[in-house]
Amino acid sequence: MENRTDKNSYTIIFAIAMVLIVGSLLAFTASSLKPTITENQRIEKQQNILYAMGVNENDESSANFVSTDDAPALFEKFILKQLVIEDGKVSEDDQAYLIDVKKQQANGNAGKTRKLPLFVGEKDGQTFYIAPIRGKGLWDAIWAYVSMDENMVVQGAFFDHAGETPGLGANIKQRFFMDDFIGEHLLNESGTFKGIDVAKGNADPKNLDKTDNEVDAIAGATITGNGVSAMIKSDLKLYEPYFKNLKNN
Amino acid sequence: MGLLSKKDAKLITDPLADNNPITIQVLGICSALAITAELKASIVMAVSVMAVLGIGNVVISLMRNIIPSKIRIIVQLVVVAALVIIVDQVLKAFAYELSKTLSVFVGLIITNCIIMGRFEAFALANKPWQSFLDGIGNAAGYGLILIIVGFFRELLGSGTLLGFKVLGDPIEKTGLYAIGYENNGFMLLSPMALIVVGIIIWIQRSRNKALIED
Numbered sequence: 001m002e003n004r005t006d007k008n009s010y011t012i013i014f015a016i017a018m019v020l021i022v023g024s025l026l027a028f029t030a031s032s033l034k035p036t037i038t039e040n041q042r043i044e045k046q047q048n049i050l051y052a053m054g055v056n057e058n059d060e061s062s063a064n065f066v067s068t069d070d071a072p073a074l075f076e077k078f079i080l081k082q083l084v085i086e087d088g089k090v091s092e093d094d095q096a097y098l099i100d101v102k103k104q105q106a107n108g109n110a111g112k113t114r115k116l117p118l119f120v121g122e123k124d125g126q127t128f129y130i131a132p133i134r135g136k137g138l139w140d141a142i143w144a145y146v147s148m149d150e151n152m153v154v155q156g157a158f159f160d161h162a163g164e165t166p167g168l169g170a171n172i173k174q175r176f177f178m179d180d181f182i183g184e185h186l187l188n189e190s191g192t193f194k195g196i197d198v199a200k201g202n203a204d205p206k207n208l209d210k211t212d213n214e215v216d217a218i219a220g221a222t223i224t225g226n227g228v229s230a231m232i233k234s235d236l237k238l239y240e241p242y243f244k245n246l247k248n249n
Numbered sequence: 250m251g252l253l254s255k256k257d258a259k260l261i262t263d264p265l266a267d268n269n270p271i272t273i274q275v276l277g278i279c280s281a282l283a284i285t286a287e288l289k290a291s292i293v294m295a296v297s298v299m300a301v302l303g304i305g306n307v308v309i310s311l312m313r314n315i316i317p318s319k320i321r322i323i324v325q326l327v328v329v330a331a332l333v334i335i336v337d338q339v340l341k342a343f344a345y346e347l348s349k350t351l352s353v354f355v356g357l358i359i360t361n362c363i364i365m366g367r368f369e370a371f372a373l374a375n376k377p378w379q380s381f382l383d384g385i386g387n388a389a390g391y392g393l394i395l396i397i398v399g400f401f402r403e404l405l406g407s408g409t410l411l412g413f414k415v416l417g418d419p420i421e422k423t424g425l426y427a428i429g430y431e432n433n434g435f436m437l438l439s440p441m442a443l444i445v446v447g448i449i450i451w452i453q454r455s456r457n458k459a460l461i462e463d
C-alpha cells in the first residue's frame with residue numbers, strides 16, 4: 001500500500017508549507033533582532049577604535065576592550081575629531097566611524113571617490129590618528145584599526161577577522177601579534193611609504209628592530225599574514241598624503 | 250530505577266566509546282581537522298554541536314511521521330540550517346562577544362555529517378526523548394575526540410593549553426624550553442589531526458578486538 005506521505009501532491013504541499021514557515025520564521029527573527037544587533041556592532045566599532053589608541057583593559061597577555069557600557073562615554077572623551085578625506089579634501093563628520101569601509105573600497109575600485117575615515121584621538125597629551133583598513137584573509141574578510149602618530153609610526157593596532165582558522169589565522173587578534181606592530185614604522189628611512197610586512201623567516205622574532213618594516217609571522221597562517229601585509233600596504237598608503245600635509249603645515 | 254532506563258542510558262554511553270561517531274563511524278572528520286588546533290575552539294565546537302544535535306533530533310523526531318520520504322534529506326537540511334541561523338542571530342543580539350567566537354563554527358555545524366547522519370539514522374525512526382538522548386550522546390562522543398585531539402595539538406604545537414603557557418615561554422626560553430625543547434609546528438597543521446585521530450582509533454581497536462572488521 002502506498003503511504004500517504006509518498007504522494008507527489010503531498011510532497012509538493014509539504015515543501016511549500018515548509019519553505020513558507022521556515023522563511024517567515026527566519027525573516028521574523030532577523031528583523032526583530034536587527035536593531036539590537038546593529039547597536040552591538042556600533043558599540044563594537046567604538047571599542048575597536050579605542051582599543052587601537054590604547055584605551056583598553058588589557059591585562060598581562062589577553063586583549064580586552066573597555067566594557068560595552070562605558071564605550072560610548074569614553075569614545076566621546078578620547079576621540080577629539082572624526083575626519084573624512086575625500087579626494088584630498090578633509091572635512092569633519094561626527095558619524096565618520098559608521099562609514100562602511102567595504103562599500104568605500106568597492107567605490108574606489110569602481111573608479112568612484114572613496115571616503116577615507118580618520119579618527120583623531122588624544123590620550124595623555126599624545127595625539128593618535130586612527131584609520132580603519134580592510135582586506136582578505138584565507139577564508140573571509142579581515143580588518144583592522146591602526147593608530148599612528150604624525151610620523152606614521154604605529155602606536156597600536158586592533159585586528160579582527162570574519163572566519164580565519166582558530167589557532168592559526170585567527171591569532172591575528174591575539175595580543176602577541178597585535179602588540180608586535182606597536183612602534184613599527186610605516187615609512188622607510190627616506191620617508192616614503194613602505195607598509196609593514198608580516199614576514200616569515202624573520203631574523204628578528206622578538207621584534208626589537210622597529211624600523212625594518214617587518215613583524216614576525218604566525219606559523220601556519222601564511223595567507224592570513226599576507227592578507228594583513230597587503231591591506232596595510234594598500235589601505236594605509238591612501239592616508240600618506242594627509243600625513244605629508246600635516247607635516248608641511 | 251535511575252533517571253534513565255538501561256536502554257536509554259546506552260544511547261548516551263555507546264557513542265562515547267564503542268560506537269563513537271568519529272573513530273568508529275568516521276563521521277565529522279572534516280570539522281575535527283579544521284578547528285582542533287587549539288583546545289578552546291574544540292570545547293566551543295563540542296558544546297555547539299551538542300545543542301544543535303540535541304534540539305535538531307527532537308524536531309526531526311516530532312516531524313518523523315509527516316516528512317515525505319522523497320525529500321527528507323532536504324527537510325533535515327532546512328531544519329538544521331534554520332536552527333543554526335536562529336541561534337546565531339539570538340547570540341548576536343544578546344551575547345555579542347560569544348557570537349563572535351562562534352561565527353566560524355556556524356557553517357561547520359550545518360555541514361557536519363554527524364548531524365545529518367543522526368537525523369537520518371535515528372531521529373526519523375524514534376521517539377523524541379530517545380532521539381534527544383541519542384543526539385546528546387553522539388555529540389558528546391564527537392566532542393570527546395575533538396577535545397582529546399585539541400589537547401594534544403595545542404600542547405605539542407603551541408606549548409599552551411587554553412592559551413596558558415604550560416610549558417614555559419618559547420621566546421624567553423623558560424620552563425621546558427630552557428633545556429632545548431621545541432614546539433612542533435607541524436602539529437598546528439590539519440594533517441596532524443588525522444594522525445592523532447588515527448592513533449586514537451588504533452588504541453581503541455587494539456583494546457577492543459570486537460571493533461576490528463575483517
